[in-house]
Amino acid sequence: MERERARRQRRTRAIVLAVATLLVAAVVATGTLFATGVWSLGGDRMAAASVSSTGSPTGSPSPSVSATPTPSASVPGIPAPSFTPEPPPPPSFDKAALSIDDPTSPWVVVNKLRPIADGADYGPPDLVDLPADMPNPNGYQLRADAAAALEEMFHAALAEIGVQLVAQSGYRSYSVQVRAYDYYVNSLGVAGADLTSARPGYSEHQTGMAMDILDTVSGCSTDGRCFADTAAGQWLAANAYRFGYVLRYPDGGTPITGYEFEPWHYRWIGVPAATEMHDTGVTTLEEFFGLPAAPDYAG
Template sequence: MYINRFSRTKASRKNAKIIFLLIVLIPASALLIWWLRDSNQSNSIQSSPTQSGQKKTADKTKEKLFNKNLYSVNDPTSLWAVVNKGRVLPNDYVPAGLRQPSGGDSNQSLRNDAATALEKLFNDALPSGYDLVLYSGYRSYSLQVGVYNGFVKSQGQQMAEKFSARPGHSEHQTGLAADVSSITGKCTLEQCFAYTSEGKWLAANAYKYGFIIRYQSGRQNLTGYEYEPWHLRYVGTELAAEINRTDQTLEQFFELPTYKLDAPYPDNSYQLRTGL
């Protein structure tokens, strides 16, 4: 009897274990496996937006790091001075520190900082076989009067204003603009310069030396001028790199009014002034 009771007890314990396994442990294990899988999945789903979020934050940080107010766009002496059809320099403005860049066999001058940068650009182009020269640099107000009037006389005002600035509206008066050509003279001041190997090298490398191609192809109705692949404007390496990266014109970058190629000059121009 005791034996039977003992055996029965033993059997019922065994049954209890099986029932415990069936009811508690197996569903609990399944639950645990499901929970682990689910948490892994949600981690992997989260990782991709987090990574792209990090990239976006990095880009925004880069944009924030660039201080658009570091230099004035309204002061003629500023590295970032913006001169165009609606923004005029004082008639008597002459930049300080004009000098002829060494090499390039030119009697043209630029502001010292632009001249130094252009010398470096010319030197670095030489090993690739590109012998570049400064065709036209600083032009005084009175010289621009002669240039502009000459074009108006020969081509009419409307045509002339597509490529020649009115006196006071020329970047060349800042001493920061450089018309560059090949020493061979091929396509000098012509749009075909863009297709020469010198023009291609310039378009790809000018920004590394602080220059931008000021009047870009396809942007004539933003700059107000025909495409001039030879006209470089010195703005310093930081701004040139940023403009190259964001692919904009100077006006777009600083959110300034833009001008259509055929549009007449505005009646009231913004007057740049030292100290602004």
């Protein structure tokens, strides 16, 4: 009987020990699961914990954080990532890169206040004849770069709108300008001539980088507004910058340029500057280079 009682007591102790061990193990396991967030009561314990860890240092996990995460629920108080680099500013166009005084510079500005330096003696260094496939009834020349750009522009007009452009007037020497200006003075008087023709030494045409452009179909001349309303005139106004040309005497520009609207007169300044003028909406060289308006001669 003694042995039987002792054996029951040992079995009872073993059962109690096993139950106690199981209970302890269960408590430890439950605590671990809560602590690591594998189990949670709110359903979004991890999100709430991350809000408090990166948000306000005085905040504590908010029980009001939605149990259904939404983009806005997971970001309140989180500053935008600070490591995104600022995009670099667009490179600014350097308007001082080339001379506006040297008559050989593509950017030279010639107007009624800015005669060509040594104008009576100046002739461009690299005049060329225009290619034979470019209508050029008066046989005018241009400087090499301006001529190459003009040829590209003529080809593009033909390809894009099917119109053949015509080179009506290019380089004019000082002595030719003397005759042209005298012709206008005789027919219009000095005031009338000064609105339409430069005095000798003051003409862009003497730089070899200006061209009067018409077409073979409209019948317009270098007079009045006729050419502005043609397909060619409108295509040139919109596209000449692609080839480095700008409409030099725009509509409404007379108080600045000193000349009436000349929808046929284009000046080559190179693609970078012409594109910058186009992109910034500046329509005269005087405004582009910050020069005074030149409505009239100084004296």
